[in-house]
Amino acid sequence: MTLKNAFKTTAAVSTVALLGSLSGIAQADTWRYAHEEYEGDVQDVYAYKFKEYVEENSEHNVQVYRFGELGESDDIMEQTQAGILQFVNQSPGFTGSLIPEAQIFFIPYLMPTDFDTVVQFFRESDAINEDFVELYADQGLELLKMYPEGEMVVTADEPVTTPSGFNGKKIRVMTNPLLSSTYEAFGATPTPLPWGEVYGALQTNMIQGQENPIFWIESGGLYEVSPNLIFTKHGWFTTAMMANQDFFEDLSADEQEMVRMASEYAFNETIEHIDGLAEESLDKILEASDDVTVTRLSDSQIEAFKKRAPMVEETFIDMTGNSGQALLDQFKADLDAVQ
Incomplete structure (x- = not known):
């Protein structure tokens, strides 16, 4: 472990210890909410609208913690389960x-990439709004949303346009077995890494x-x-916002409804x-760097x-x-209903 990583780990542990020591004496009207992204990113927008x-x-009151302030994704989940x-x-x-x-979202080409269809699916899907809640x-x-x-x-x-183009390439994946399976199928070597190590x-x-x-x-x-952008149309990034269940069940019915x-x-x-965020972000990237290439796969290449x-x-x-088969069947039925 490097000195920098050791310092980061010590700081995260110290922060968690501090929160833990405060959990019994903190004001009852202060709720703590952590997410995985930076200031102004999508999860941050959601968190502050919720707040x-x-x-x-x-x-x-709602206290929001951004990426790294309380550790990485695994850390904040453990803290939520612990209350x-x-x-x-x-x-x-x-x-x-x-x-x-939950790995169902990493089956490639299961989800559409059309914005309106995706949004309608998340609003209406029984798999999303009922099965996942259980x-x-x-x-x-x-699970709240x-x-x-x-x-x-x-x-x-x-630039890559064919599965063979991924041969021999190590592609970073989240610590998720099915996502690894996806990139193995695409011909790459999946390499799990925490977010904090990806840039380096x-x-x-x-x-x-x-x-x-x-x-x-x-x-x-x-x-x-990593300047070569490849639009494969294989899926959408999905996230979930949830509460500690014991905390939520201790709320009054009115407070639960408010949440x-x-x-x-x-x-x-x-x-x-x-x-429109994707288009705005791509414009910023192209303005910032002359080295970036954009490859949008054709229908035959996608096939x-x-x-x-x-x-x-x-x-x-x-x-x-x-359980996975039943969820997949419901997922497909829900998708058929909105497409």
Whole structure:
């Protein structure tokens, strides 16, 4: 461990210890909420819209913590399950080890990439709004809202248009077995890394690519060290906002309803925010760097990747069994209803 990482770990542990010591004496009207992104990013917009609604419609205050302030994604989930945090935003990419069925979002070409269709799906899907609620409840979490953040874009050390173009390339993935299966199917070597190590790994060629929504590629400066953007249309980045279940169940019925309304308000405001965000972020990237290339796969090129998707679907069923099959069937039915 480097001195910098040791300092970061010590600081995170100290912060958690401090929050833990305060949890018994903190004012009852202060709720703590952590997410995985930076100031102004999509999860930050959602968190502050949630905070806005809560504080305007109740006596409560919401304290928001951004990426790194309380550790990485695994850390804030542990703190939420322990009751140190009341609310957390975590993507299924990290929740997959806790809730294997959440990995369904990483089956390539299952989700559409058309904005209006994606939004309608998240609003109306029984899989999203009913089935996942039960799955999260089994882990002591009250799922309040799942929402999309943006189309996934791959960056690499050179433009790629075919699965063979990924051969020999190490592509960073979240610590998620199914996402690893996706990039194996695409021909790459999946390499799990925490977010804090990605920029440096790209810079030193330890990895040759990664995937993220375009706003995150711009916000995190990934295009500086991985300048070839590849639009594969294989899916959308999804995240979930949830509460510690014991905390939520101890709220009054009126407060529970207020929290649900706050999560819905934040959802609507966030959807408005992401409409057009990808185009704005791409414009910023192209303005900032002359080294960036943009590759948008044609229908025939996409088809070559799509042909490899069924093997990932099979892996998902192997991982999740009957519950995964039932969820996948409902997912497809919900998608058919909105397409």
